[in-house]
Amino acid sequence: MNHTTIISEFMEREHVYLDQLWDAFLDEKKNTGKMRALFQTFKEYILWHMKLEDEFLFPWLNNHLGLDAEEGLAALARRDHQGIVKLMELLELASADEDPEKIELESLNLDKILKAHREREREIHYHVCDNFIEPEEWRKILENINALSLNKWPKKD
Numbered sequence: 001m002n003h004t005t006i007i008s009e010f011m012e013r014e015h016v017y018l019d020q021l022w023d024a025f026l027d028e029k030k031n032t033g034k035m036r037a038l039f040q041t042f043k044e045y046i047l048w049h050m051k052l053e054d055e056f057l058f059p060w061l062n063n064h065l066g067l068d069a070e071e072g073l074a075a076l077a078r079r080d081h082q083g084i085v086k087l088m089e090l091l092e093l094a095s096a097d098e099d100p101e102k103i104e105l106e107s108l109n110l111d112k113i114l115k116a117h118r119e120r121e122r123e124i125h126y127h128v129c130d131n132f133i134e135p136e137e138w139r140k141i142l143e144n145i146n147a148l149s150l151n152k153w154p155k156k157d
């Protein structure tokens with residue numbers, strides 16, 4: 001067992017960046033082209049972040065813990081992620097309908113699940129990753145996802 005915080009620090013920076021994108025969207029209240037563009041930026045990044053978690057980091061963790069993909073922390077995160085994807089779809093529908101009340105409602109719903117989900121990953125998932133995944137393995141995970149990244153890893157200024 002190691003005691004680095006290399007993974008939780010990296011993933012926390014990801015969450016901080018996601019929060020910035022999400023807050024920029026929330027600040028733009030009206031259903032304008034700018035709001036839709038801000039949402040697309042957020043959506044693209046969170047899909048990327050969830051891919052890193054669902055296809056690389058958490059399966060690797062499950063492997064260490066001797067669990068199937070459908071069990072444990074990986075399954076818990078995947079369920080949350082599916083909820084997030086569903087709520088993003090509903091928000092996009094509300095935006096397409098140009099319905100301000102629905103946009104407000106779906107934004108609040110999404111905000112709640114995002115906060116709860118990030119909190120759980122911060123409190124549980126990332127710490128367990130720190131404890132069970134060696135820094136060398138983590139470097140390999142990042143290499144793997146970079147190789148598959150389709151040049152998608154967005155720039156974080």
Ligand SMILES: [Fe+2]
Pocket residue numbers: 050053077081117121
């Ligand atoms: Fe997640």
Ligand SMILES: [Fe+2]
Pocket residue numbers: 011015049053118121
């Ligand atoms: Fe996350």
